[in-house]
Amino acid sequence: MDGETLGTALRRWRDRLSPRDVGLPDRPGRRAAGLRREELADLAGLSVDYVIRLEQGRATHPSAQVVASLARALQLQPTERDHAHRLAGLLPPAAGTVSRHVPPGVQRMLSRLGDFPVGVFSADWTLLMWTPAWAVLIGDPTDRSDADRNLIRAVFAGRTGGLSGWPVRQHDDVGLPSALVADLRTALVDHPDDPDLPALIAEMRATSADFAQLWDQGAVGRHVSSRKTIEHPDVGDITCDCDVLTVPGSDVRLVVYTVADGSTDAERLEFIRVTAGQRATSAKY
Structure with a gap:
């Protein structure tokens, strides 16, 4: 996707998840189609402010641990996880190393x-x-x-x-x-x-x-x-x-x-x- 950044990818992946996908109650009247930033931050163990800065492109150098935690929270497939690492300027987890990815x-x-x-x-x-x-x-x-x-x-x-x-x-x-x-x-x-x-x-x-x-x-x-x-x-x-x-x-x-x-x-x-x-x-x- 032309012009895609880690921030745009995070928003896209966040929007496709429903609260029920991550075990949260789907309350009536909910406006957001996917997960809220606050929910993603809690799932990934990050601050809401940091997730906002990532999505807005103001935080540009997340660590491999942060990207791995976001990948787990967003329930990414292995190819999507690797894509997230590349968008963050990181090498994807190498073959032959212990994976921290939970399917x-x-x-x-x-x-x-x-x-x-x-x-x-x-x-x-x-x-x-x-x-x-x-x-x-x-x-x-x-x-x-x-x-x-x-x-x-x-x-x-x-x-x-x-x-x-x-x-x-x-x-x-x-x-x-x-x-x-x-x-x-x-x-x-x-x-x-x-x-x-x-x-x-x-x-x-x-x-x-x-x-x-x-x-x-x-x-x-x-x-x-x-x-x-x-x-x-x-x-x-x-x-x-x-x-x-x-x-x-x-x-x-x-x-x-x-x-x-x-x-x-x-x-x-x-x-x-x-x-x-x-x-x-x-x-x-």
């Missing part, structure tokens, strides 16, 4: 799964998106850094603050460490040009004897259903089943917590869930 179909599914605590992770096990129920059950990770939202670090280096704001007791996750190490080894093969993966592996080998042993042994493992008890500060213990789901054609995986209907755990989860919003939240920068 639009996964995002639409998350927006309709607000009742369930669900987290979306990248191939290096960094948390990218989460439902409101995840935030109220596990703790809101919005202001955490990428490093503190990484499950590998949480499991092997004890950095649980990024993924859980309060204690979590693992009942039967004996195979989780092996499965995570196996995943990381696969990611290293699948993403040979990613500079952060070797750095993460070196960091974990240096800081965790358990990780180093599993890595040197060539550990293999698979994710199975497990049970965890979250010591929630508002309602006490909530015991959940935890499952890891993969997305065909994508590197992302979903971690889903569920509870038995009619149980005390379900009542406690419902009590804290109703305090949450009604849409998925993306990692914010």
